[in-house]
Amino acid sequence: MLPSDLKYTREHEWVKIDGTNGLIGITNYAQSELGDVVYVELPVPDSTFAQMDVFGVVESVKAVSDLYMPIGGQIISRNDSLTHNPEKINEDPYGDGWLIKIKLDDNYNADDLLDSNEYETLVNDLHS
Amino acid sequence: MTALKQTPLYEQHISLGARMVDFAGWDMPVQYEGLIPEHNAVRNAVGMFDVSHMGEFIVEGSQATEFLQYILTNDASRLKIGRSQYSLLCNEHGGIMDDCMLYRLETSKFLLVVNAANSDKDYVWMETNSLQYDVRVSNQTDSYALLAIQGPNSISALGNLSTDNLEHFNRTEIRTIDVSGRTCLVGRTGYTGEDGYEIFCDSDIANELWRSILDQGVIPCGLGSRNTLRLEAGMALHGHEINDTISPVEAGLIGVVSLSKDNFVGKQAIIKILDTGPDKRLMGMVMKDRSVPRDGYVVSTRSGEGLVTSGTFSPTLKNGIAMAFLPSQIQIGDDVSVVIREKHWAAEVVELPFYSKVAKWRAK
16 A cells, blocks of 8 residues: 655655655555544645645544645645545545645755655554 | 453454544444544434443432432433433532433332443442432443444334334333343433434343344444534533533533422532523534634633633534533624634534434423
8 A cells, every 4th residue: 555656754744756846645544543534724835844844734523633844845736626625635645635746945855754664664563 | 551441342343443442441432434424324324332331320219219309400200210311410519520311210210321431430429429318329330231323214223123113112211122132221312413222231142232233234333423423413521511610500401400309419509600690601613614623722702712612523514613611791693713723713603502303302
C-alpha cells in the first residue's frame, strides 16, 4: 500500500518531489486514525511555508489535526474538490486525496524525510 | 496499571476488526466499519451496540419504592410494572451524581441501569443510603450483558428473532420475551433518538444472541456513533452536560424532578436554585459556517462566555452542532460564536433536540 516513490514525515504527511515541484497529502495511516474527513482547511495559492509549519487543518467527526509542511515551499494550487468531497482523503489518500501542490524552496531540505521502509517501520511501532 | 475490563462480547468485537478504546476502564469498540456508516445505519436501518459495561442494580424489598423516592429525583410511585422512567441521582447540593433508567419489574422489584463510569460509586451511595429502608440493593452488572438494537428497522429485526407477539409492546415498556430461543428482559428504550430495544440477557448467552442478531443484517456500531447519535438527539452524557456540580435546573432536566415528593436527596438545593434562577442553561447550537465545535471550546455571547459540553460534526445534519452551557439570558434564536483555533465562528442557538424521532416520548 505504501507508495515507494514518496517521502514521508513522522506527522504522517507524504510528499512527491518532482523536479522543482512537490505534491503533498496525508498517509493512509493518518486518514484511518482520523476517520471520515468532513472539513479540510487549505492555504491560499502563493502563500509560503517553511518545513514543519502548519499549513492547514483536517477535521473528522471526532478529531481535528494540524497539517505540517513536510518540506518548505510556495503554494501553487490546492485540491478544491475536497470542499465538497472530503472523503477522497479517506478513499484515495495518495491519489485523488492530494492536498496541495507546491513550488519547492530553492534550498529545500529532504534529509529528514523518511522513505517508505522507514515510515512503514514507524507505523508498525505505533501499533505494537 | 490495572488491565481493562472486558464485556462478554469482547472476542466478537476483535473478530469484527473493531477499533478498541479505554472507556471508563472497559475495553470497548469505538467503531467497526466507520463512525459515519454506523451512525447512518442506526438512522436509516438498524444497528446494534454492546453496552454491557453499564451498571445494573436490582432494588428489591417491601420499601423499594420509598427508598427510590428518596434516592432518585423522579416519582417512582407513578412507575407501573413493566414501564421505564428516566431519573437522576443527586447529591445534597442538587448536583447530578448520575443519570439512570429505572424499570419496575414487579411491585417491589426494580432494575436500575446506571453509567459505567459511575457504577461503583453509585452502588456504594445507594447501599449506604438503603440501610434505613427494608430494601436490598444488589449489583448485578457482571451477570448481565446489554445489547441495544436501534433504528427504524429494529421492530422488524426483533420480530424476526422472537416467537413472542410484539404487537402491543409499546415504547418505554419492559418485558420478558423470547429472543433467538432465549429468555431476555427487553426494554423498548434507547439512547439514540431512534426507536429500538435494549436487551438484557445472561452474560453466558450474550455471544450467541449477538451473532443471531448480526445474522439478521443488523450493523454492529461502536461508542463513536453512539456519541454522535445521542448528541443529535440532545441527550445528556454524564461528565459532559451533567456532573455533580450541575443541577437539573441548569441541565434542563427539571421535568424529571418531582418536587411534590416529601423528601429526596437534593430537593432543598434544587428548590433554591429554581428560586434564584440558574446563571447558565444547557442549550443547543448549530454552526453557520463550515466548522466543528468541540468539547471544552469557549462560546462568546453578548451576555458573557459559555462552554461547549459536547460538540461534533453531525452526520445527519451535515453540520457542526454542540450542546453548551450559555448565560441564562441567552435565548433560542440568538447569535453566538464559538472560538475554534483562536477564531470566532458564528452559530445560532437552537432548541433541543437537533434530531430525534422519539423526542415526544422523552420527559420534558
